[in-house]
Amino acid sequence: MESNPLHPFELHSYVPLSLFGLDISLNKAVIMMWVVIALASWLLYMAGRQRRLVPTRLQSVAEVLVEFIRSMILDTMGEQGMRFFPFVATLFVFILFCNLLGLIPGTYTVTSQIVVTAAFALFVYGLSIVVGFALHGLKFLQILIPPGTPLWLFPLMVPIEIVSQLARPLSLAVRLFANMTAGHTILAVLFGMALSLPIFLGWLPFVFTIAINGLEVAIAGIQAYIFTILTCVYLGDAITLHGHAEGAH
Amino acid sequence: MPQFDTQFFSSLLFWEWVSFGVLLFLLYKYAFPGILKALDERGQKIRENIEAAERSRAEAERRLAEYEARMKAAQKEAEEVVAQAKVRAQHLMEENERQMSAEAERIKAGAVREIEQERRQAIEDVRRYASELGLRIAEKVLERSLTDADHQRLADEALTAVAKDLEKT
Numbered sequence: 001m002e003s004n005p006l007h008p009f010e011l012h013s014y015v016p017l018s019l020f021g022l023d024i025s026l027n028k029a030v031i032m033m034w035v036v037i038a039l040a041s042w043l044l045y046m047a048g049r050q051r052r053l054v055p056t057r058l059q060s061v062a063e064v065l066v067e068f069i070r071s072m073i074l075d076t077m078g079e080q081g082m083r084f085f086p087f088v089a090t091l092f093v094f095i096l097f098c099n100l101l102g103l104i105p106g107t108y109t110v111t112s113q114i115v116v117t118a119a120f121a122l123f124v125y126g127l128s129i130v131v132g133f134a135l136h137g138l139k140f141l142q143i144l145i146p147p148g149t150p151l152w153l154f155p156l157m158v159p160i161e162i163v164s165q166l167a168r169p170l171s172l173a174v175r176l177f178a179n180m181t182a183g184h185t186i187l188a189v190l191f192g193m194a195l196s197l198p199i200f201l202g203w204l205p206f207v208f209t210i211a212i213n214g215l216e217v218a219i220a221g222i223q224a225y226i227f228t229i230l231t232c233v234y235l236g237d238a239i240t241l242h243g244h245a246e247g248a249h
Numbered sequence: 250m251p252q253f254d255t256q257f258f259s260s261l262l263f264w265e266w267v268s269f270g271v272l273l274f275l276l277y278k279y280a281f282p283g284i285l286k287a288l289d290e291r292g293q294k295i296r297e298n299i300e301a302a303e304r305s306r307a308e309a310e311r312r313l314a315e316y317e318a319r320m321k322a323a324q325k326e327a328e329e330v331v332a333q334a335k336v337r338a339q340h341l342m343e344e345n346e347r348q349m350s351a352e353a354e355r356i357k358a359g360a361v362r363e364i365e366q367e368r369r370q371a372i373e374d375v376r377r378y379a380s381e382l383g384l385r386i387a388e389k390v391l392e393r394s395l396t397d398a399d400h401q402r403l404a405d406e407a408l409t410a411v412a413k414d415l416e417k418t
Contacts, residue, residue, distance in 0.1 A: 006250060006251055008251055009250065009251040010251040011251065011254070011257045013257075013260075017260075019263070022259050023256075023259045024259065024260045024262060024263045024264065025257075025259055025260050026260075026264075027257060027260065027261075029257070029261055029264075030260060030261070030264040033264055033265065033268040034268065035271040036268065036272075037268050037271055037275070038277070040272060041271075041272055041276060041279070041280060044276055044280035044281075044284065045275070045279045045280045045283075047279065047280070047283075047284060048279065048280045048282065048283025048284040048287070048292075048328060049283055050283075050287075051283055051286060051287040051290065052287070053290070053291060053294060055287070059284075059287065061321045062280075062284050063284055063287065063288055066281065066285060066288065085281070086273060086276065086277040086281060087273065089276065089281065090269065090272055090273040090276050090277070091269075093272070093276065094268075094269055094272055110265075112252065113252050113257075113261055113262050114252050114253065115252075115257075115258045115262060116261055116262075119262055119265055119266070120265075181250075181252065212375070235399050248327035
């Protein structure tokens with residue numbers, strides 16, 4: 001085991017590739033993405049193909065997942081939010097599988113790459129802006145004024161809301177990245193301790209790694225859920241304009 | 250941190266979007282429709298079953314009410330029949346009694362009348378016999394012919410005497 005706990009996040013180019021001068025070399029994270037999409041699409045395809053009235057286990061799980069995302073969308077965006085169902089559901093599935101598969105020793109957690117989470121976060125935020133302007137035109141700028149704000153507070157509230165808006169993609173990206181990174185770093189540190197300490201002390205951090213691994217499974221699900229629900233909230237804000245639900249930063 | 254190593258950014262971004270796009274396409278095309286359809290179908294089925302059950306229950310309740318009403322009617326009818334039978338039996342008994350007492354009365358009256366008639370007949374017979382006897386006796390005694398007026402008078406006298414004697418006995 002390496003002494004550097006950040007070692008698991010290092011990438012190495014396996015196959016150098018380039019597209020129009022763009023470096024698209026294959027590395028461990030890219031392979032993991034392929035594994036994720038292969039596994040996710042295969043499992044969900046198998047689950048969706050059966051369509052039994054009394055579902056099999058796989059079908060049940062897939063249906064719970066879909067129902068879960070559907071109710072999330074209906075709660076935050078209402079009926080018209082179902083247009084975004086494929087995007088939101090795919091986002092959730094992708095992040096969830098990246099988080100969970102990354103917990104298997106020897107694999108790579110794609111979502112521990114800030115560039116990956118940032119791309120999703122910026123896309124989600126950009127989408128909400130585009131949807132907002134497309135639906136409401138310039139009236140969408142009302143999003144900068146929380147309902148019930150007195151006129152004399154506008155000069156104060158508008159800058160605050162602009163900051164709050166800009167914090168959205170940043171917090172979205174950093175939250176997922178930091179959670180995934182921190183969990184694996186703690187595991188790596190504990191493993192390092194378990195290996196470097198004498199056996200009568202080393203069992204203690206080892207036991208902790210087991211407990212924290214369980215915790216990490218929960219965090220993998222929770223973080224995928226948080227990312228998705230915030231996506232729904234931001235899109236919901238853009239659709240409904242009022243309500244102005246504020247996500248945790 | 251290795252994650253801030255920009256060397257891999259372009260590759261990661263490119264493959265992230267390709268992967269996400271492929272996954273979105275695959276799920277949108279092959280997975281979500283099936284799962285959503287299964288959910289909808291089950292929801293539809295459950296709704297239909299609930300409606301059918303509701304209908305069956307309403308039907309059952311309606312039938313039960315109908316049977317109960319019918320049973321109540323039957324019971325009432327039975328009670329009426331019994332009551333009527335009682336009344337009829339009462340009537341019959343009274344009628345019987347009345348008829349029987351009338352019959353008895355009639356028989357008694359008939360007997361009384363007959364007795365009376367017999368009595369009269371007997372008296373008449375005795376009277377006729379007596380008058381004839383008296384006449385014959387008188388004829389024998391007198392040995393002479395009498396006028397019809399004499400006959401009548403003598404007969405009446407004899408008769409009265411006989412009648413008196415009879416009444417005395």
